[in-house]
Amino acid sequence: MMDEGTELSLTIAQIVQRLKGTHLHSQIERQAKECLHRPEIKLESVKEDVRNFLKVSGWERKLQNAVYRELHVQLPPSHPAAPPEHAKEPLAYMRKAQASWEKRILKSLNSMCTELGVPLARKRPAVEQKELTNKWNEMGTDEPDLSRFRPVYAPKDFLEVLISLRNPNHDSSEEASAKSHWGLIQVPLHDRGIPQMREAYSELSLTTGQLGIDDHTHVPPDLFESEHIRIGKKVVSEQDSAAAQQYSRQGCPTGLRADLWALILNSTNEPEDVMHYEQLKAGVIHHDLLVDNLIYKDVKLTASNDDYYFVFEDFLYQVLLCFSRDTAVLEHFSYNSATPPKSYIQGKVGIEEFAVVYPPNGVIPFHGFSMYVAPLCFLYNEPSKLYSVFREMYVRYFFRLHSVSSSTSGIVSLCLQFERLLQTHLPQLFYHLREIGAQPLRIAFKWMVRAFSGYLSTDQLLLLWDRILGYDSLEIVAVLAAAVFAFRAENLMEVTSLASAEAVLADLSTLKVMPLIQIFLFATVI
Amino acid sequence: MSSIVTVAVEEQSYQWREGLLPRTDELTRPSELTPQSVPHIRSWFAVHGAEVDHISIAAINQGVANNMSVNTVPCTVKPAVTLQIEDAKTDSSRPGVYVVDVTLPIGQTVNIQEISFKNYYTAYLSMRLLRRDGEGAAKWATCLRNHCLMPSPHTEEGSQDYVSVYRQQMLMEPDNVTSVRLILRQPSSAWLNFTVEEIKIHPCLNEDSEWDIPDWLSDLTQVDQLCDLQGLPDPQTVSSSIQQMWALTEVMQTNQTTASIGRFDVDGCYDINLLSFT
Numbered sequence: 001m002m003d004e005g006t007e008l009s010l011t012i013a014q015i016v017q018r019l020k021g022t023h024l025h026s027q028i029e030r031q032a033k034e035c036l037h038r039p040e041i042k043l044e045s046v047k048e049d050v051r052n053f054l055k056v057s058g059w060e061r062k063l064q065n066a067v068y069r070e071l072h073v074q075l076p077p078s079h080p081a082a083p084p085e086h087a088k089e090p091l092a093y094m095r096k097a098q099a100s101w102e103k104r105i106l107k108s109l110n111s112m113c114t115e116l117g118v119p120l121a122r123k124r125p126a127v128e129q130k131e132l133t134n135k136w137n138e139m140g141t142d143e144p145d146l147s148r149f150r151p152v153y154a155p156k157d158f159l160e161v162l163i164s165l166r167n168p169n170h171d172s173s174e175e176a177s178a179k180s181h182w183g184l185i186q187v188p189l190h191d192r193g194i195p196q197m198r199e200a201y202s203e204l205s206l207t208t209g210q211l212g213i214d215d216h217t218h219v220p221p222d223l224f225e226s227e228h229i230r231i232g233k234k235v236v237s238e239q240d241s242a243a244a245q246q247y248s249r250q251g252c253p254t255g256l257r258a259d260l261w262a263l264i265l266n267s268t269n270e271p272e273d274v275m276h277y278e279q280l281k282a283g284v285i286h287h288d289l290l291v292d293n294l295i296y297k298d299v300k301l302t303a304s305n306d307d308y309y310f311v312f313e314d315f316l317y318q319v320l321l322c323f324s325r326d327t328a329v330l331e332h333f334s335y336n337s338a339t340p341p342k343s344y345i346q347g348k349v350g351i352e353e354f355a356v357v358y359p360p361n362g363v364i365p366f367h368g369f370s371m372y373v374a375p376l377c378f379l380y381n382e383p384s385k386l387y388s389v390f391r392e393m394y395v396r397y398f399f400r401l402h403s404v405s406s407s408t409s410g411i412v413s414l415c416l417q418f419e420r421l422l423q424t425h426l427p428q429l430f431y432h433l434r435e436i437g438a439q440p441l442r443i444a445f446k447w448m449v450r451a452f453s454g455y456l457s458t459d460q461l462l463l464l465w466d467r468i469l470g471y472d473s474l475e476i477v478a479v480l481a482a483a484v485f486a487f488r489a490e491n492l493m494e495v496t497s498l499a500s501a502e503a504v505l506a507d508l509s510t511l512k513v514m515p516l517i518q519i520f521l522f523a524t525v526i
Numbered sequence: 527m528s529s530i531v532t533v534a535v536e537e538q539s540y541q542w543r544e545g546l547l548p549r550t551d552e553l554t555r556p557s558e559l560t561p562q563s564v565p566h567i568r569s570w571f572a573v574h575g576a577e578v579d580h581i582s583i584a585a586i587n588q589g590v591a592n593n594m595s596v597n598t599v600p601c602t603v604k605p606a607v608t609l610q611i612e613d614a615k616t617d618s619s620r621p622g623v624y625v626v627d628v629t630l631p632i633g634q635t636v637n638i639q640e641i642s643f644k645n646y647y648t649a650y651l652s653m654r655l656l657r658r659d660g661e662g663a664a665k666w667a668t669c670l671r672n673h674c675l676m677p678s679p680h681t682e683e684g685s686q687d688y689v690s691v692y693r694q695q696m697l698m699e700p701d702n703v704t705s706v707r708l709i710l711r712q713p714s715s716a717w718l719n720f721t722v723e724e725i726k727i728h729p730c731l732n733e734d735s736e737w738d739i740p741d742w743l744s745d746l747t748q749v750d751q752l753c754d755l756q757g758l759p760d761p762q763t764v765s766s767s768i769q770q771m772w773a774l775t776e777v778m779q780t781n782q783t784t785a786s787i788g789r790f791d792v793d794g795c796y797d798i799n800l801l802s803f804t
Contacts, residue, residue: 079642079687079689080642081644090686110800119797120800121796121797123796169647188680189683283790287796325790327788327790341803343798343800344802345796346797346798349799358801360790
C-alpha cells in the first residue's frame with residue numbers, strides 16, 4: 001500500500017507513456033503548432049491561450065477520452081516484488097488451471113494440424129490472393145469443405161474445467177453446514193449480495209426511468225423517453241466518454257446507440273484506423289491460417305443459422321479474420337490471465353528472434369465466438385468501424401468470459417455469483433433442480449459465456465449490453481441469468497429431468513431483460 | 527530498462543530516463559532513485575529557481591521495479607508458533623493465530639523503512655517490534671494493530687497479494703529494531719493453512735551522506751544578493767527558462783514511442799512449426 005501520491009504518480013506516468021507516440025499525440029502537437037497563427041494567441045500568455053484553444057476546439061476532450069480509455073484497461077500499480085504473472089492473476093491455483101487448459105487447447109490444435117495435414121499458417125500463392133481480394137465482400141458465398149474441421153472446444157468443455165477448479169488450501173470437507181454451496185463452482189471467490197448490488201446498480205431501481213421499461217408504447221414519452229433522448233443527443237455532441245458511460249446505464253436510444261458505444265469505447269474511425277484495418281486485411285490476403293477454418297466453421301454453425309444474424313455473415317468473416325491478424329490485441333494479455341500460444345519459424349525452433357505468436361492476436365476462437373461480433377453488426381455497417389468497436393469490447397470484456405481468473409467480471413465469478421443468488425433467493429428451486437440432476441449452472445453457462453448473444457432477441461440484447469458498458473462490468477449477466485430462473489420458477493418446479501428443465505429455458509427470445517433485472521434486484525424480498 | 531523520473535515544473539512535465547539532471551553526481555541515475563529522493567530533488571530545483579509542482583518516480587517496467595527498494599537487511603525468520611487455548615494437542619480445530627519472529631543477527635539494529643512480504647491466506651496482521659533504547663535495554667512495542675489483509679476472510683480477495691507495510695503506517699518510530707514479531711490471524715475456518723512468505727525488512731536509506739549538495743552549489747549567488755541588473759533580465763527567470771529548454775531537449779531525445787509496428791511475420795515469413803508449450 002503505497003501512499004496515494006506515489007500511486008497517482010505511477011498511474012500518470014504509465015498513461016503518459018502509453019499515449020506518447022499515438023496518433024492523438026501527434027495530432028494535438030500539430031494543432032498546437034498551427035494555432036499559433038491565430039490572432040487570439042498572444043505571445044505573453046502563449047501557454048494559456050494554446051490551452052484554451054485546445055479546449056475550445058475539442059482536442060482537450062479527445063485527450064480526456066483517451067486517458068479515460070487507458071484507465072479502463074490499466075492494471076492497478078502492483079507491488080514491486082510481485083512478478084508479472086501475479087498482475088495477470090494473483091491466485092496461483094488459478095494460474096495453474098489456466099495454464100493446463102491452454103495446454104489442452106494447444107495439443108488439440110496441434111493434433112488437428114497433423115491429422116488433417118493442414119499447416120498452421122501458409123502463404124497464399126498470388127492467384128489465390130487475387131481471388132480472395134475479389135471475393136472479399138462475399139466470402140459467405142464460398143462453400144469450402146469444412147467437414148474435417150471441428151471446433152477446438154465448446155463452452156461445455158470449458159465448464160468442466162471450471163467445475164474441477166479447487167483451491168488446495170480450502171477446507172472442502174463434506175459436512176453440510178450453513179456455508180455449504182450447492183452449486184458446481186467450488187472456489188471461495190467474493191460475491192455481492194442483493195443489498196450491495198442495489199447500491200451499485202442504483203440507476204436500475206424501480207423509481208428511475210429506463211430504456212427497456214419506460215419507453216414502452218403504453219408509457220407517454222414525456223415521462224422519460226423524450227428527455228432521455230434529448231440528454232443523449234447532448235452527450236454525443238459534447239463527445240464526452242465518461243458522460244456517455246454514465247448515460248448508458250439507463251439505456252441508449254436506438255438512434256444514438258452506435259455513437260454512444262463508440263464514444264464509451266473511445267473507438268475512432270480516423271484515417272489511421274481505416275489504414276490499420278486495411279493492413280489487417282492485407283494480412284488475411286497474404287497468409288492463410290488454420291484458425292481461419294475454425295472461424296468459417298463457427299460462423300456457419302452459429303451466426304448463419306440464426307434468424308437475426310445470418311444476413312451479416314460476410315461482415316463476420318471480415319471482422320474475425322482481421323481480428324486474428326491484429327497484434328495490437330496482444331497488449332491485453334498483460335491483464336488477461338491467459339497467455340498467447342507461441343511457435344517458431346520452421347527450422348528455427350528455440351531461437352527467440354524467430355519466435356512468433358499464433359494466431360497473431362493470440363486468441364484461439366471457440367465454438368460460438370462469432371456471436372460476440374454478430375449483435376454489433378446491427379449498429380455499424382462500415383467494416384473498419386465495426387472492427388474497431390468489436391476489438392475494444394473484446395479487450396475490455398469478452399476475453400474474461402473464456403479464461404480462468406479470479407476477476408470479479410471473470411466467468412468463474414459470474415458462475416459463482418449466479419449460483420449464490422439462486423441459492424440465497426430461490427432455495428427451493430435450486431434444491432429441486434439439484435435433486436432431479438439439473439444443476440442450474442449447466443443450463444445458464446452457455447448464456448453467460450456468450451453474454452446472452454444469440455439467446456435474447458436483438459433489441460433486448462443491446463439493452464443488456466448498454467448496461468455492461470455503463471457499469472463497466474459483466475456482473476449484470478449473472479444477475480440476468482438468475483432473474484430468468486426466477487421468472488420461470490413455477491414451470492421449473494414442475495419438471496422432473498434435466499432435459500425438461502432445458503426445454504423450459506430453451507427459448508428466451510420473448511423475454512424483456514430490464515423488467516426481469518429490475519424486479520430481481522429491487523423487488524426481491526430480503 | 528529503468529525508472530522514469532517525472533518532474534512537473536510549472537505544470538509542464540519533464541521526464542528523464544538516463545543521465546539525469548545536469549551536473550549532479552549526487553542525484554544519480556533514475557534507476558537508483560527511491561521515493562525518499564523526492565525532497566532532495568525538490569530542494570535541488572528550488573536552489574536553481576524553479577518551483578516544482580509535482581515529483582514522481584515511476585518504475586514503468588515493473589520487472590525492474592525491484593531497483594526501488596532492493597536493499598534488504600539479512601534476517602532469520604523463525605518457524606511459526608501457534609497460539610492455542612488448550613494445552614492438549616487436539617486435532618479437531620486448526621489454530622487461528624500464528625506468531626512469526628524475525629530476528630536480525632546479534633548486535634545489529636535497523637531503522638525500518640518498509641517491511642514487505644507475500645500473503646498466504648492471512649486475514650489480519652499485527653506487528654510488534656523489539657527496540658533497543660538509549661541505554662541498550664530492549665523493549666517490545668506494538669507498531670501495527672489488526673492490519674487487514676483480507677477484507678472478507680472467507681473469500682479469496684487479498685489472499686495471495688504482495689504487501690508492504692511502511693514506516694508511516696506504524697504506530698511508533700521503528701528505529702533501532704532488533705526483532706520483529708508478526709502476529710497472524712485468520713478467523714475463518716475455510717482455510718487449511720495460512721502464513722506470510724518472503725518477509726523482507728528494508729532499512730531506511732542513510733539520507734545524510736548520500737545527498738550532500740556539493741560545495742560549488744553553495745557558492746551560487748543567494749537570492750537576496752541581487753546585484754544591479756542594469757537592464758539585464760532577472761537571473762532567476764533566465765536560469766529557469768534555460769533549465770526548461772534544456773529539459774525539453776532531453777525529453778525530445780529520449781522520446782520513445784510504445785506504438786508497435788503491427789507485423790506478425792518475421793521478414794515476410796510466417797511458416798511456423800507446431801505450437802510449443804513447456
